[in-house]
Amino acid sequence: MFSKYSLLLIAVTVTLPACGSDGGSEPGNGPDGTQAPVCSGAGKGIAVGLSQLGDEGLATFELVAANPAPPEQFDNTWTVKVSDSGGMPVAGAVTFADTWMPDHGHASPKAITTTELADGEYVLEPVNLFMPGLWEITVNAELSDGTVEKTVFSFCLNGEFAITGPQ
Numbered sequence: 001m002f003s004k005y006s007l008l009l010i011a012v013t014v015t016l017p018a019c020g021s022d023g024g025s026e027p028g029n030g031p032d033g034t035q036a037p038v039c040s041g042a043g044k045g046i047a048v049g050l051s052q053l054g055d056e057g058l059a060t061f062e063l064v065a066a067n068p069a070p071p072e073q074f075d076n077t078w079t080v081k082v083s084d085s086g087g088m089p090v091a092g093a094v095t096f097a098d099t100w101m102p103d104h105g106h107a108s109p110k111a112i113t114t115t116e117l118a119d120g121e122y123v124l125e126p127v128n129l130f131m132p133g134l135w136e137i138t139v140n141a142e143l144s145d146g147t148v149e150k151t152v153f154s155f156c157l158n159g160e161f162a163i164t165g166p167q
């Protein structure tokens, strides 16, 4: 199973020209000038403090903590704060989150469990980023009136290189 993904990665690497030339000045590239991740520049980037408005415009999702930070390959623990349009924390929301790799067409084998803390904060674990590439982490929050808000955190993960943050 994993070998299939590895083959796919190799195929993508071979098919696409190295993008190091157009991103050579970006801090997310390899420290020794080696080839950038195949998904470099894709996604919105990820960093503690990143805040995104939900698709319905009714709630804001902020990544308030990440362990490790910045995210790394394999298991991560994230804390996401949900706020309403007035900036007040949304407590008691029913939250659920999932993983997806759009370039590969698969999710992580590990489901994310969400646990509510105080002040509208929810712990997500494990956020299992088991392989390098473009990841989409969708966070849903069902509000007290039944509305489901969601946002997608998308970023390029390469186990060896730093992750490009929001620009």
Ligand SMILES: [Cu+2]
Binding pocket: 005, 101, 104, 106, 131, 132, 133
């Ligand atoms: Cu993958």
